Amino acid sequence: MSKNMIVSICAILALATAAQANLITDPGFEGLSPTGTYGAGVYLGGHTDGWLCRTVPNGYQGTYLYWDLGAPQHQYLHLNNALVQQVFNTVAGASYDVSFKTFATETAVGKYVDIWMDAGNTVGVSNNGDLFHYNTGAITMSWETYSFSFMATSAQTTISVRGNLRLAVDDFSVEQQITVPEPATMSLLAIGGLAALIRRKRS
Numbered sequence: 001m002s003k004n005m006i007v008s009i010c011a012i013l014a015l016a017t018a019a020q021a022n023l024i025t026d027p028g029f030e031g032l033s034p035t036g037t038y039g040a041g042v043y044l045g046g047h048t049d050g051w052l053c054r055t056v057p058n059g060y061q062g063t064y065l066y067w068d069l070g071a072p073q074h075q076y077l078h079l080n081n082a083l084v085q086q087v088f089n090t091v092a093g094a095s096y097d098v099s100f101k102t103f104a105t106e107t108a109v110g111k112y113v114d115i116w117m118d119a120g121n122t123v124g125v126s127n128n129g130d131l132f133h134y135n136t137g138a139i140t141m142s143w144e145t146y147s148f149s150f151m152a153t154s155a156q157t158t159i160s161v162r163g164n165l166r167l168a169v170d171d172f173s174v175e176q177q178i179t180v181p182e183p184a185t186m187s188l189l190a191i192g193g194l195a196a197l198i199r200r201k202r203s
Contacts, residue, residue, distance in 0.1 A: 020175040023088040023096075024159075025050025027172040029065060029075045052123050054083045066168065076170035078105060079113075079163025086159055087121045088174060090152035095177040098134075098159070099147040101170045108141050111167050116160040119153045127160035139167065149177070 025031075031049040053063040063082040067075040077084065090096065104111040113136045116129035132150035161169060 020178065023090075023174040023176075024086060024172045025088070028170055029077050050086050052085045054085065054124065076168045078166065078168050079161070080166045081162075081164060083127065083160060083162045085123045085127065085161070087123050087156050088159070089155060090157040091176070092153050092155065093151065095149055095151050096157075096174055097147065097149050097177055098172075098174050099145055100161075100172045101143050101145050102136065102139055102163075103143045103168050104139050104141045105166045105168055106141075108139060111139050111163075111165050112136050113139065113146070113167065113169060114162045114164070115148075117150045118158045118160065119156075120158065121156050122158040122160075127158075127162075129160075131157065143170075145171075 026049040029049075029051075063084055064078040064080075065075060066078045098115070098117075100113075100115075102113050115134040116127040117131040117133075118126065118128055119131055122128075131153065132148065134146075134148045136146050159172075159174065161172075163169060
């Protein structure tokens with residue numbers, strides 16, 4: 001087996017097993033430092049560790065950081081008619097998988113999350129969803145994971161997340177899709193490499 005063939009097979013195997021990097025900064029809102037007790041909530045305004053909270057508080061409306069008691073603390077964002085945004089780097093023409101968790105903090109009636117994906121850096125400017133608009137539909141009072149995919153058209157993409165009423169969001173993930181050979185294809189490559197090695201030894 002030639003050195004180039006060995007390198008190629010190793011590269012394919014590494015690609016197939018490599019974990020994709022999450023492009024979101026502070027996806028679980030753990031980079032923020034809460035103070036106080038559970039349920040008090042800390043209002044977040046302006047930029048907060050990668051995220052921009054756009055909604056100005058109006059009564060109980062706005063963006064708040066909540067956390068669970070115990071160690072380690074589990075922090076999450078509480079949205080009440082509020083919008084948060086973040087811009088991240090993308091590759092034009094590449095596809096990306098988005099996932100996140102959410103639950104209704106009080107009654108689940110009429111609760112949902114909207115997410116808009118926009119080309120370029122639109123943080124603090126707009127959320128038109130020119131790439132993709134996703135709506136969870138009615139959510140429950142238990143943590144559930146939602147996901148969708150979109151294709152980027154520029155070097156940067158903005159994600160905008162809005163909760164219509166009192167609900168929680170957490171664990172955001174945006175990962176680039178990478179096509180890897182199917183197991184059958186990888187097996188054929190390995191068999192071909194082994195056959196080449198046997199022929200070389202016989203010659």
